[in-house]
Amino acid sequence: xxxxxxxxxxxxxxxxxxxxVVARRSNGQVVIIDRLREMVxxxxxxxxxxxxxRATAARAIACLERFGHRLxxxxxxxxxxxxxxxxxxxxxxxxxxxxxxxxxxHPIEVxxxxxxxxxxxxxxxxxxxxxxxxxxxxxxGGGSTELIIGKDKEPQQLESLNMGCVLMSNxxxxxxxxxxxxxxxxxxxxxxxxxxIQRAFRSRGWDSVAGSSGTVRAIFDAHREIYPRCATIxxxxxxxxIEVLVSAGxxxxxxxxxxxxxxREVFAGGLAVLAxxxxxxxxxxxxxxxGAMREGVLYDLMGxxxxxxxxxxxxRSMQKRxxxxxxxxxxxxxxxxxxxxxxxxxxxxxxPLAEQALRWAARLHEIGLDVAHSGYHRHGAYLLxxxxxxxxxxxxxxxxxxxxxxxxxxxxLVGLEDLIPPWDRLGVRLLLxxxxxxxxxxxxxxxxxxxxxxxPRGRGMQIRFRLRSLRNHPxxxxxxxxxxxxxxxxxxxxxxxxxx
Numbered sequence: 001x002x003x004x005x006x007x008x009x010x011x012x013x014x015x016x017x018x019x020x021v022v023a024r025r026s027n028g029q030v031v032i033i034d035r036l037r038e039m040v041x042x043x044x045x046x047x048x049x050x051x052x053x054r055a056t057a058a059r060a061i062a063c064l065e066r067f068g069h070r071l072x073x074x075x076x077x078x079x080x081x082x083x084x085x086x087x088x089x090x091x092x093x094x095x096x097x098x099x100x101x102x103x104x105x106h107p108i109e110v111x112x113x114x115x116x117x118x119x120x121x122x123x124x125x126x127x128x129x130x131x132x133x134x135x136x137x138x139x140x141g142g143g144s145t146e147l148i149i150g151k152d153k154e155p156q157q158l159e160s161l162n163m164g165c166v167l168m169s170n171x172x173x174x175x176x177x178x179x180x181x182x183x184x185x186x187x188x189x190x191x192x193x194x195x196x197i198q199r200a201f202r203s204r205g206w207d208s209v210a211g212s213s214g215t216v217r218a219i220f221d222a223h224r225e226i227y228p229r230c231a232t233i234x235x236x237x238x239x240x241x242i243e244v245l246v247s248a249g250x251x252x253x254x255x256x257x258x259x260x261x262x263x264r265e266v267f268a269g270g271l272a273v274l275a276x277x278x279x280x281x282x283x284x285x286x287x288x289x290x291g292a293m294r295e296g297v298l299y300d301l302m303g304x305x306x307x308x309x310x311x312x313x314x315x316r317s318m319q320k321r322x323x324x325x326x327x328x329x330x331x332x333x334x335x336x337x338x339x340x341x342x343x344x345x346x347x348x349x350x351x352p353l354a355e356q357a358l359r360w361a362a363r364l365h366e367i368g369l370d371v372a373h374s375g376y377h378r379h380g381a382y383l384l385x386x387x388x389x390x391x392x393x394x395x396x397x398x399x400x401x402x403x404x405x406x407x408x409x410x411x412x413l414v415g416l417e418d419l420i421p422p423w424d425r426l427g428v429r430l431l432l433x434x435x436x437x438x439x440x441x442x443x444x445x446x447x448x449x450x451x452x453x454x455x456p457r458g459r460g461m462q463i464r465f466r467l468r469s470l471r472n473h474p475x476x477x478x479x480x481x482x483x484x485x486x487x488x489x490x491x492x493x494x495x496x497x498x499x500x
Contacts, residue, residue: 002132005305007033009071011104015043015086015142016166017214018060020067021294023072025413030126030298032076038063039262043086043143043166050091057096064103071105082119082393084109085143085164098421107420109393112201112322113160117146118310118390119296121155124212126176127291127298133207137171138277139292140215140270142166147197147277149204161193162173165215168269176251178268183242187279201281209286212293214263215270220288222267223259232285238275245271257331299389310391311356315363322367328444333362336437339454346456351359351422353396354430361403361434368404395420399427404487407434411486432461432492439479446482460493467498 008030012019022034040063045056081101087110101107111119120139128135130152137148149157172186189279211220211233214444221239224230226244230237248254251264252393259267277283305308319326336358340349349355368380385401392400402415419427440449450469455462463480470477477496484494 002125007074007076007078008298008301009074009076009079010108010294011079011081011303012292012297013040013042013060013081013083013087013100013108015084015144015164016041017142017293018042018063018067019292020070020226021075021298022071023298025302028376030295030302031095036067036070038066040440041166042143043089043164044170046086046089049087052090052093052096057099060096061099061103064100068104068106078301079106080301081102081106081108082116082293082297083108083378084116084293085113085162088113089143094420107395109395112388113144114158114388115390115392116144116293117148117158117160117298118155119147120146120212120293121158121296122153122299123296124210124289125150125153125291126295127152128210128289131208134205134257134323136201136206136209136281137289138209138211138216138274138286139213140165140211140273141213145193145273145277147201149201151205151208152385157201159197161195161197163190163273165266165273167272168272169266172272173251173268176265178245178249178251178254180246183246183268183272183467185267187276190276191280194276198280206242209283210289210292211274211286212289215266216286216288217275218259218263218267219274219443220270221333222256223254225258232287232353233274234285235275237276238271238278241271242275245496251391256345311360311389311421314389314391315360318367318383319363322370322383324364324366327446328441329363329366331441331444331446332365332434332437333359335440335449336362336433339433339437342454343429343433343456343461347426348422349426349429353399353423354426354439357396357399358433360400361407361430362437365404365407365434365438375404377408395423396490399423402427403431403434406431407438409486411435411490413490428459428492432487432494435483436461436463439483440476442475442479457493457495459491460487460495462495462497464497464499467500472497481495 007024009022018040020036021032023030023032042058042060045053068236097108114236121137124137134149134151139146141164145163148155149160163436168186172182220233221232226240245254245268254264335494340355340358366420367383368376371379381401381404384404389397399419416427417424450465450473453464480496487494
């Protein structure tokens, strides 16, 4: 397990605002030492065809450069940067992600809606008193809304819906006009998004409701202007806020002192979403949590240096679900890690993800057998690419799926160019290690392997055996010769050497 860092940072590239929190570890707890927030409106710069306009991209890069300087000043030694709804909607985003990663000094992970929901729930429950019953958590972002039901620290039901304060404001209140008719249209759109999940959420039930994010906080502050003594957001208060906005007639004329100028432009869209959630789910009141997704990212980072890494739990769960032969997976994993230690430095595989991805791929390379034996590597890759995998970024899932898809039979490097740097260049080296590790354990036996040493050889590898050792494993020798042929088709040399 890697050594836990002293200073951690989480950066949330939201559709409305970019947030960064920096924290230090103290007695196993996370202590926030700095926060930054900038309104970037990334979601507003993505058109209906998924194109990000240049002005918005430039604004985002400038913000990330400022964040990057602060991270250097704070000496943060563990940083995770995650993108949400706006980046999920953006097409052909690789060039922007590379520029953004260079600006802040760390790679950008685009996470799924359900992963966003899981991190939101973690951030909320870590900042609220413990509750014995179920809790419903609601987060309204710029481009999506997440709803989660959970008990204690475990989410039980997660949903991410395609509605947020920026999207709804742009569609229904684009020129700033506020009317009953516009609110009704916005609420109808929210109702349509909620309809598929409404019954399931209400049937599961909850004992308390908590909201997070800037939208919910802004609504709560406005709510208190109407009900100064109220400690929660209420359904009646939401309906009264709509009356206030309609009476104002225009976003710039809203008579609420708590609203900043930048929040006014997207307030109506977020209010319509929350009012309809209250109405459809039968919510009477909701308290506001201090924690949000960025705090969830921090706690998730902490878990990666302890025994509670959510990605490890996900891998174990998938091994169980797809009835993986655990002994075989462990054998392949042990050999793959040993090979990595022999060639990792020369092959520039220093990134911790190199070893992690190899371990995950070894543990899950046979999950496709639960679907069918024929072409099981393709079935396994499909499962890994499309499954909800808590803790994993989309990029990690794609790398893992690619390794599993390509770990056996003829080598065709399709999809390598779609992996994020540096794995579009280094991924083939991980794959070579995985393929040889699987091959050396074809007999699925606990008997010892023939002693070997590996060393880099250009794009490929040299593997050295004792002559007598390899003679005692004729099928392995034959498999290695076949593997050398497979690799040669892609210009990857595999040299098999024997010595007395």
